Amino acid sequence: MHIMVDLARHADEGPISLKSVAERQKLSEHYLEQLVPELRKAGLVKSIRGAQGGYVLAKKPENIYIGDVIRVLEGPIAPVECTNQSGEDCCEKTDFCVNREVWVKVRDSINDVVDSISLADLLKDAGNPESEGMNLFEEVD
Amino acid sequence: MHIMVDLARHADEGPISLKSVAERQKLSEHYLEQLVPELRKAGLVKSIRGAQGGYVLAKKPENIYIGDVIRVLEGPIAPVECTNQSGEDCCEKTDFCVNREVWVKVRDSINDVVDSISLADLLKDAGNPESEGMNLFEEVD
DNA sequence: TTTATATCCTACTAAACCAATCGGAATTTG
DNA sequence: CAAATTCCGATTGGTTTAGTAGGATATAAA
Incomplete structure (x- = not known):
């Protein structure tokens, strides 16, 4: 889920490396490497190998449930x-x-x-913390 | 769940021993012994110790969800x-x-x-195989 | 063509959880 | 007292999940 949400959030930036996903989501890159091939085989993401490669969603966030x-x-x-x-x-x-x-x-x-619930629904509900600086669960102090 | 359904089904027969539940439900008596104290502490069943003892539902099946x-x-x-x-x-x-x-x-x-869904709902849906000889999932041949 | 950046692949490890087992103590009826 | 039965603590074996380890393969850019 972390991977898919992250890819959806950065869908317009070209291929996203697992390394950058791992950093943002505070997860081990190796762990993600183990999961993402399943997503690829199932046709949810596409992979681009080699330098500057990475992953992109195979469909629009609206169409991924x-x-x-x-x-x-x-x-x-x-x-x-x-x-x-x-x-x-x-x-x-x-x-x-x-x-x-x-x-x-x-x-x-x-x-x-x-x-x-689609990926697009999730992003819509939560806003986009990274570009808008807001978060549903952030305390106001 | 097996215990509770079984107790509900035999609610009018006085204390039901785990031994008889285990036989009908094809489960180990020892295993049930491990579970049923939790149900008792939570007030879902009452225990009667000693010979001819056993368990009874603490409430009517209609009121146990x-x-x-x-x-x-x-x-x-x-x-x-x-x-x-x-x-x-x-x-x-x-x-x-x-x-x-x-x-x-x-x-x-x-x-x-x-x-x-209450215990009573479950028994109603399924009929009572033991007294009526019918079962929702029984094949007709 | 070399090098850095990536995906890709196959094991392995550690912890938690669940179903089930084992042995025996305490309680009550007959 | 003896039998039936609840009660209690400890242990086992299997499965699942998160995470680690090490290296092979592919590609873009220098």
Whole structure:
């Protein structure tokens, strides 16, 4: 999420190196290197190799939903494993199908939320601290 | 959840031993022994010690919500830790407050779901397999 | 063509969490 | 007293997540 938000925020500056993302987001470059190939394979970012290379969003921030990012990096969003399976495979434990009703509702509700928020929405809500010097959570003193 | 559903289903039979719950739910009695004291401390079940003892629901199934059960056994329901804290403590990572918006919405949506379903709702939806011989997920062949 | 800047790739480590196990003490009924 | 049952503390094994390590490959610019 940090990577994607950072890329969205600097979308007009050409390729963004992981090094600069890591500095701004206070994360290890090596750690980001481990994550970003997944985003690339999933078609969310494009890579430009070599000097002055880096990453750019593959689509406009308006068209990239938080749910896509999460699912790429963490797999299907589900509170329990059996909500990813068809109903028949999951219920050796007698009452689990009763409970499964709950988990399916939870799963759908989570996915509805994350699929309704785009990167553009996030930047809009928060303003752009770096260019405008403001932050939603900044205390006024 | 298995324990609570089982107790709800046998609510009119006096104290229910963990042994019988474990057999019906195909779970280890020892495992349940580890969980149920939390439910007792939280006032969701009452215990009767000694021979012919066991557990009973402390309230009517209509008044016990799934969210209460989950929170007792697993702590606050939150997709990331910082949604349990006030906004100031959580954001050494520059963009985290932007993302926090998402997690707060996810958290609230999950809690809304689990706080809207009672044990009674679950039993009603699923019928009572043991007394009626039916099951939502049973194939017709 | 060399060099610096990047991505790319494959392991490995450390900590936390969850389900489950083990052994035994305390309480109550019959 | 004896059996049934709750109660309690310690431990284990598996999985997941964040993060580290080291080096190979590609490209732009000097």
